[in-house]
Amino acid sequence: MEDKRIREHPVLEFERGHEIHFDFEGEEVKAYKGETIAAALYANGLVKFTESKHHHRPRGFFCAIGKCSSCIMTVNGIPHVRTCVTPVEEGMKVKRHGALPEFPKEVPPSSPEAKESKVDIAVVGGGPAGLSAAIIAAQHGADVHLFDEGDHQGGQLVKQTHQFFGSHLEEAGTRGIDLAEDLLREAKKAGVNLHPGTTVLGYYPEKTLAVESKNGLEIYHTKGIVYATGAVENYLAFENNDLPGIYGAGGVQTLMNEYGIIPGEKVLMIGSGNVGLIVGYQLLQAGVDVVEVIEAMPNFGGYQVHASKLRRAGVPISTAHTIKKALGTDRVEGAVVHVLDEDWQPVPGTERELECDVICIAVGLHPDNQFVRQAGAEMKYVRELGGFVPIRTEDMETTVEGVFVAGDSAGIEEATVAALEGKLVGCALVERLFGTSDEISDMKEDIKAGIEQMRKGPYGEYPRRGVKLCTLDEEVC
């Protein structure tokens, strides 16, 4: 079998666990401890994970971070397992399933009565926003519990191999992967109770969360909840858009930078915002050919410096271009792209075929805020922030008392702002729990100034305008 694992990388070192073996459709597959099932299959060139339920279309993974559920398979007899967040284990039996998977033959294992606990703060999501909120609250004496679905925390920082922009005082120039480690270390030091591999199932009245942990169902009664659930990648409608080989940019990053597996040999990048440009560059660093970056707008969207890195490596960027269809039957074998006119209509005669085995979709993100909606928070569509976002106070509290948001789930921006918003929420929670102090109010002022700094300039215009549209002038409640 082929091996798509990266052995040498200019920035990253991949620490793989010991070699293990599992069964996929009766075939033995080699994996390394620490890989997810999806990553291990992909590393071995197995890209078709399942078949769609009505149209019987081949499916691979898409988001690779447990959000889209495109990668579900039957694992050890249990159907609908998200293989992109499930660690691979020795001797595991993994099977594809189609429309209706086989019902598990064994009686579900006994699970103990749901354990109920009373805690101060629950934070959902272990990225820069969630960790930052948890750290501040815990440092000031709160009993903080942080839940994350992934086995390791740090959110999307862990796959950011580039140096961060922003102020050198706010960790610019540091790579995301190092930032994640710093935050985790600080969280542990501050006494945050970290719950990796734990899924929050829902919000229930009076700030109660139902959580699925490795020990079964758990109920947390809290005094305050922070939703730092991040974002979901936007999907794009075009012919054959669900073929294995078509992945979200975040999915490509996860595979490549977290698990050290190349997504393919030749990648077509759709979208030229900073995500598309940065992931394009990271693909080159991993030794993958980026055949072209296409962008529907007349100009590329990201920073010129990011575009220049790609151009310097010989990658063409085609503006006013879109994808018409993906080619291939079981997986991507190419793409047809064409030019768009000023009315977004295809220009006849401009169609061209590109050879590629991966189409990477980087057409923006939208906030992942199901939980905030479950809690009954008032929402508003704010185009500038990527979609529906909760109405919030300056301290990032939603219209539901004690329910806060931070980071991309409050509106799409970038990691530095997410961390700062998390800190701000942390301060607000400390005030709520223990009353205010000079130290806390000073800190809040500093953080707010920091956020304002990050939103300056032409690239900050969108979030600046967006945040205004959904932030209440005065404190509610």
Added chain:
Amino acid sequence: MTDYKETGILSLDDIKKPSEDRLKKGPVVVIECVENIPCDPCVAACPKDAISMDEITDIPSIDFDGCIGCALCVTECPGLAIFVVDCTSDPCTITVPYEYLPVPEKGEKVFALDREGKRVQVSKVVRVRSSGKTYGITLEVDRENIWKVRGLEVKR
């Protein structure tokens, strides 16, 4: 302003260049950063305070006379947009940021690339600096190519 937002390629008109007089005096920085993005590690990297900005979103303002061409900023710029040119030697040299594998060695012959990734000439590597995982590679280039060469490709 040229059409760099369509092409991703800056023209010489977009860039602040040191004067011919300054070029004769010693190595000097060229910063190819033309947008108001919130970023300032170059300011902190400069030991001579020759790079400054009032607001974090300002375009870096360069004091070419204060710059000593030390190239410390080359590896600190997250945008990989900083270069150092030296026209006092023959051939001239240019220091470019580099984050790929393999890393070229001192003395090695590599292809010098322009802003579109096209090969401009074969160049000898005269110095390899690193800060973290970002390298600053100094290449020998012909005088007429100092405003063209902005990257490199290892020949191996």
Added chain:
Amino acid sequence: MTVMICRCEDITEEEILEAISQGYTEIEPLKRRLRIGMGQCQGKTCIPLVERILARERCKKPEDMDEPTARPPSRQVSFGLLAGDRDE
């Protein structure tokens, strides 16, 4: 020609347009008719696309569209977790 919109419930753009032409012109009825947004990902992937199609077909702005109701559980849950045999 397949343009997939809801990956989980396997619903194409064509199927959505057909339902809209049958009178399912709001997000909630459309969701009940086709199960869009009710699969494993709970609409995380498809809902923005569905909203866009609805807005386009009804000549409205995305700002004027409704969001579907969110209910727990947000993830697929095993029978074992909620109703496993608890008799010792």
